[in-house]
Amino acid sequence: MRLTGKAAGLVAAAALFTVVAPAATAVAGPRSTCYGGRVCLYAGFDYNRGQVDHWRDFVADDANFADNNWLNWDxxxxxxxxxxxxxxxxxxxxxxxxxxxxxxxxxxxxxFTHNSNDGFLANNAVGSDRVSSLDIWCR
Incomplete structure (x- = not known):
């Protein structure tokens, strides 16, 4: 059975879409999830929504953020x-x-207690863009 030029083009386009679409959605953005057992920090308000997606998660204390860099969405x-x-x-x-x-x-x-979120640190004592260390109280 022979495909016409138009039909062959449609089949090729569908195959391309099928291959590309899963790759684009394979990695969930870090802002959408903060996995259990972690404290997740975000450079932007509201967990970076609509902003550059810089984030980092922690499982232990960190006394000085000066030697840490943000991670990108990927x-x-x-x-x-x-x-x-x-x-x-x-x-x-x-x-x-x-x-x-x-x-x-x-x-x-x-x-911040377990399972708490705050998308706007400016309304807290520590404030926004003023955090330099993290102390986790699981002892």
């Missing part, structure tokens, strides 16, 4: 420092986590 290094650049948080670690204004767990701070 998990690659953004080469942008996290220090004083956090605007929202999701806590799925299983206990409380405290964001601190200065390295070494000092200065203004805000504590």
């Amino acid at each position: 998990f690659s290094n953004s080469w942008q420092s996290m220090d004083n650049d956090t605007s929202s948080v999701r806590n799925r670690i299983g206990c409380s986590a405290t964001l601190w204004q200065h390295p070494g767990y000092t200065g203004a701070h805000s504590t």
Whole structure:
């Protein structure tokens, strides 16, 4: 059975769509999920919605964000420092986590209980774009 030029073109286009579509949706954006056992921080308000998707997740304390870079949506290094650049948080670690204004767990701070979210850190004591350390209270 022979296909006409138009039919062959439609078959080829459908095959191309079938191959490309799953690849485009294979990786869920980090903002959509913060997996259990982690504290997820985001550079933008509302978990980066409508903004550059810089994020990072933690499973342990970090006394100084100056040596950490944000991750991009595809998990690659953004080469942008996290220090004083956090605007929202999701806590799925299983206990409380405290964001601190200065390295070494000092200065203004805000504590978030397990399963809490805050898409607007500007309304907290630690504030937006002022976070420099994370203390996780699972001890």
